[in-house]
Amino acid sequence: MAKKDKYFGGIISDPGSTLKYKTYVWRDGIKPVWDKEKCKNCMKCFINCPDNAIKVDKNGNMAGHKYDYCKGCGICAQVCPFNAITMRKE
Amino acid sequence: MQQALTGNEAMALAMKQSNPDVVTGFPITPVSDILQIFSKYISDGKSDAEFVPAESEHSVASICFGASAAGARAFTCSASQGLELMHEILHIISGTRLPVVVASSSRALSGPINVHGDHSDFMGMRGTSWIQLFSENAQESYDNFIQAVKIAETAMLPAIVSSDGFFTSHNLERVETLGDKNVSDFVGVYSPKYNILNTNKPITIGPLSLPDSFMEIKKSQSEAMIESKKIISKVAQKFKSISGREYNWFKEYKLQGAEIAIVVMGSTAESAIPVVDVLRKKGIKAGILSLRVFRPFPADELMAALKNLNSIAVLDRSDAFSGQGGPLFEEVKSSLYRLNKKPKIINRTFGLGGREIDEEMIGRVFEELQKLVKGKKIDEFGYMGLKI
């Protein structure tokens, strides 16, 4: 039987553990800023974020950015049809 | 029940009785028969495994990897070039600790291409962290396969069971087989500790391991190989209780009190028996050690069995091309190194690419050993049965 061994077969049994690795440190001095007034909740930012760094509320609407993980790529700002997201200096 | 079976038929039967969930394969001489026999079992409804005719051995090994990771008992058969094509995946299977079992009958490695029996493919696997068992005949092929299933699933390491290509795979012999239920109960149901199909407890298999974790993972694997020695013994004991047949690290023939002996793997050990009988009648203390478990290598046990001999010849059915003798010779010599008083040891390479070995040739090796005992100078390395 398999021993209780955290290195067993190199298998990771902690799903989603990358959440412990905060990638905000990758940001190069700029971050996205969300203007709630302009936002129409089209969710284009959400669907195009490679890092799942868009916060979503319980109704499935835009609720800001997860700044712990946002790498500052700027896709959300580029994609937004309503200019509700702008890239600003941190 | 007594049946007349070839080595291939015996292994195919053992495979069927061990209740696999997935059987896959790609034809390769000399084990294509196993695949064909198994497909017939499936077509006739005698096995309820899923059969996957893969498009290459690399995919065969990958399919075994996937199936085993999904909690299925996965078997295949291969040899020679097929095993070589699988190589990358063999390491991955053992590194991921999956109990895949491969039925094999050793064949020479190309180039040039040779489809006959020698041990080069089996020896080629020695760094792969697979449990490696070698059978002398069809009976052992049958018994070893069944035990290998249990050993692999307990140790969580993959296993290969091989024999001499054509000499054993195609040789019709009397085999004592067990009943379906006996084998079924012996191997039990495969219940792995982790399973990729467990969606309640999702796991990640095969991550990227950087220098900060790789060594620990490998150490864990190495320890499993060492632990497997206990498991191999336990399984042999249990097997004895259902079959009456005893299995160990190796077989000894008239090794007790022997002065000279040959160490060999496979059917050649049987061929050497009449030679030793004749020598013993003449008062020459000759013996045979026939190795069954090659990985994990039973160094301590081998050392204990050989320490009182004067001279030993290790017969290799493959070449390591190191200029220092064959692979079996390397391993035996190194296990004797710890002795203060070491037996004299020479290496003879024979039977490459299916070249026959006969009693006369074996007799000549024993003559050389006798000369060695008398202190004469004998070449450390050499070939037997060479035409040039």
Add this chain to the structure above:
Amino acid sequence: MDLHELAKQKPKFESGHRLCAGCGAGIVAHQTMLACENRNVVVINATGCIEVTTTVFPYTAWKVPWIHCALENAAATASGIEMAYKSLKRKGRIKKDIKFIVLAGDGGTYDIGLQSLSGMLERGHNVLYICYNNEAYMNTGYQRSGATPLHTETTTRPWGKKIHGKPVRQKNLTAIAEAHNIPYVAQAATAFDNDYIEKVRLGLAVKGPTLINVISPCRLGWGHPANMAYEISRLSVETCFWPLYEIRNGRFRITYRPKKIEPLENFLKFQKRFDHLMMPENEKDLDELKIIVEEEWNALVRRENCNRVCTRIVDTKIE
């Protein structure tokens, strides 16, 4: 398709992975997992960018069962898992419905992985194969692959005095997959998220092997700014460089027709890998690429028109 409903899901692919900022492949993984909704899925990932960056021991971004074996055998590994599932389900040892998704780059699919893919498609395994296509072996340093287009710069086919980028055109993997007579094949782009997610859903729903070839911009390999993955994906479609279509049981359909086809330069100009191609002295090479793109698109349009004609004939029941 309601993005809000999709957004409410518990993520199956979490943050904290180490894909480059603005990575197109990250968008593929994200949208693919969202399309799974509440199905049980197992992801089989080939070696490549997504695999190495999302599962650095002991961290994993995946909240679904995920497995990686080697570069060229994701399809074979998936075949093994699917067969095990089939076997164990038949024996009553598993009760759940589980779907299998392969995520492999063009690296692990077009070239070294082609044999394994072909075997899986031919044997008819019930697996959805997604090829995230960044048109080169990006993870190992942007070397050319069988998916790299003509005259595109890669590190193993750089633009030089004698050889102008890749001297040959790419192979058509989507057509190769189709030639295996599988029930569903498609080309997609994440910029058209509706289209892509619908295709993934279909690929999962259809019984048998299904394949989606999705274009995946790579900012380092293609040489574009970090925020342009969406825009470049969109332009690849609007310029007909990467047509979106699907073939359902042999029936061909273009799933997006640009209202006005944009000039190819609009797609090329943002990418450093086409810098040389865009220079005036290399106009001849650019024309070669343009002709290929145009001819491919026209062939697809003709094919769809032909389909329509055939359908009409069938509908009017000509005896």
